[in-house]
Amino acid sequence: MLTLDLKNSKGSPEKFLKDIEKRNQGFYKIIDDKKEFEKVETLAKKLKNNFNHFVVLGIGGSALGTICLKNALKPLAHEKLFVIDNVDPDFIKETKNKIDIKKTLFIVVSKSGDTLETLSQFFYFQKKVTDKKLDAKKHFIFITDSEKGYLKELAKKENYQTLDVPKNVGGRFSVLTAVSLFPAALIGIDIKKIITGAQKMRNRFLSKDTKKNLPFLLANTQHNFYRKGFKTNILFPYSNSLSSFSDWVRQLVCESTGKKLDNKRKKVFTGITIVPALGATDQHAQSQLFHEGPNDKLIIFFEIEKFKNTLKIPNKNLKNITFNELINIEKASTEKSLKDSHRPTITIKLDKISEETLGELFMLFEGATAFLGEFLNINAFNQPGVEHSKKLTKQAIIKL
């Protein structure tokens, strides 16, 4: 369960919900597709014991949700599930050295099926597989568009197994599809519970009652501060498990709100910058800037009520408190001292880190980002800047 320390705010989600509906996006609808989740679960069940290693090849929205789920829910699976989300040759080679190709399933994830970084990783590992005289069809599965793109064409031609990325779900909104749920299921994460959490929050997202609509309340707060010059949001979880969640939010919010043109094609150069921080670690790093630097940041704390473990600090001077108490005292003290310096803060409280709360969190931020798009009067679902740089990279290679 998740709560936000935001009171009722001015404005109502009703009109924006109509505007969002008109954008024909699937991120809040796909979670009702029971058949698709069963397909994902069944395939994961069938394959999970046939391999020792799973390697996701993908970038941006095709990788960040998976990294977040693994780090939050199965951190010990770091020797089982690898995510290669870059074209750094050292990173690729070092990951290759850690796996046994004969016992590895490669999951190639690309909504477009055309992303150069992902295809180049695929070509590299495909050669490694065929060099060992292995059947590539048994070692690769593609998660991509159901109709178009290089990967889909190749799958049709050479009979690779595929799972679909729904048509109306963009990369950064795809965590609740096969894109991240399939790799998650392979390492034993209960994807049904993620969906249950997401559905709960989706029902709030669709509520016309401002008090109930947490995504609206969050976006409204982010936008109110943005208008007053607080253009950066610091994501400050007091939990190592959530540190990759901040990276996922960073992509979601930056790519969705960073826009040159508004809905009327007027130049606005708008966007919220997300900066990840980690409590209590960053109290000894970035925190000084948050306290006394430019007052242009909204601090979003995440607090965990119940950690998986309870650890005592065996020292009388420290009143024999637990680390559990200490981390939350640290959070409360930082919050108080930031307030003393007139820095705006809000807190998202989680009863615990679980499949369900992760599902709620994903939908909270996806819904809030959709509302932010409407508050800012922009299209939150395109990414012309990213597309432009993808195009230039391809052109540069063609020219070689």
Ligand code: PA5
């Ligand atoms: O959110 C987005 O659309 C992007 O960040 C994509 O996820 C990223 O560019 C990867 O694209 P694709 O999944 O098509 O390979």
